[in-house]
Structures are given as C-alpha cells and as structure tokens.
Amino acid sequence: MVAAVGLVCFLIFKGIQGLIQASESIKMKEKRVLQFYLPQVEAASVLSITLALEWQKAVREWALFMVHFILWSSFVMSLFVGILLICFQKPATEGTGVYFIAFAIGNGLDACWVTT
Structure with a gap:
C-alpha cells in the first residue's frame, strides 16, 4: 500500500513538473486534454464510486x-x-x-x- 501511494505521488509530481517545464506547444496540447477530457474522467469516477457503494449495499441487504x-x-x-x-x-x-x-x-x- 505504501509503494502504491508512493508511486501515485511520484507520478503526480512528474506530471506537474513536466507541465511546468514543457515548451509552449506541449503546454497547449496538455491544456486542451485537461480542458476537454478531465470532466468526463471525473464524472466517470464519481459514477463508478456511486455504483460500487450501491452494489455493496445491495449485496449486504439481499x-x-x-x-x-x-x-x-x-x-x-x-x-x-x-x-x-x-x-x-x-x-x-x-x-x-x-x-x-x-x-x-x-x-x-x-x-x-x-x-x-
């Protein structure tokens, strides 16, 4: 668990570092990806968490x-x-x-x- 958390933190750090130190063309591409794809990823994450909790409730009740x-x-x-x-x-x-x-x-x- 510690290794997984450490890897996630490292990858987040490298992503932010790459976004800060990148050239303007790369920054524009990454900004476009974040602008258009991040909301769908967040919505899918929220939906999957909600469905997982409902599934657990259903398995325990019935x-x-x-x-x-x-x-x-x-x-x-x-x-x-x-x-x-x-x-x-x-x-x-x-x-x-x-x-x-x-x-x-x-x-x-x-x-x-x-x-x-």
Whole structure:
C-alpha cells in the first residue's frame, strides 16, 4: 500500500513538473486534454464510486438474491460476448469467442452446482 501511494505521488509530481517545464506547444496540447477530457474522467469516477457503494449495499441487504444474480448474469454476459465476438468473423475474435463460450458453459455448470 505504501509503494502504491508512493508511486501515485511520484507520478503526480512528474506530471506537474513536466507541465511546468514543457515548451509552449506541449503546454497547449496538455491544456486542451485537461480542458476537454478531465470532466468526463471525473464524472466517470464519481459514477463508478456511486455504483460500487450501491452494489455493496445491495449485496449486504439481499445476499441470497445477489449471489444468484451475480452467478447467472456472469454466465449470460460471457455467453453473449462469445456470440458477439464470433459474429465479427475475424480470426482473432472467433478464437476468443470460442473461449468465451467455453468459459460461459463452465460458468453455467458452476452456477448450477453452487446454488444447490
């Protein structure tokens, strides 16, 4: 944890140092990135924190339902992703799609075994 905090602080320091010591063209590009992309990143962070807290509340209040929901939605989502990747019909996506479908079948069998 200390190493992670230290790394984040170091990267923030290097980012600010690079922004201060950069040339004008780089400063303009970085200012543009901060101006147009930072609000979306902040909004996504706030939304993800809110959803994580709500998810934790739901798991604690409706534990039995949420366990079933998590297991079966994982099966359904991985099956849909595998089918979607196969529909793209490229060699890499077809191979990955087959792996996702195999994982979904195993996940579905696991969901049947765990819930009983």
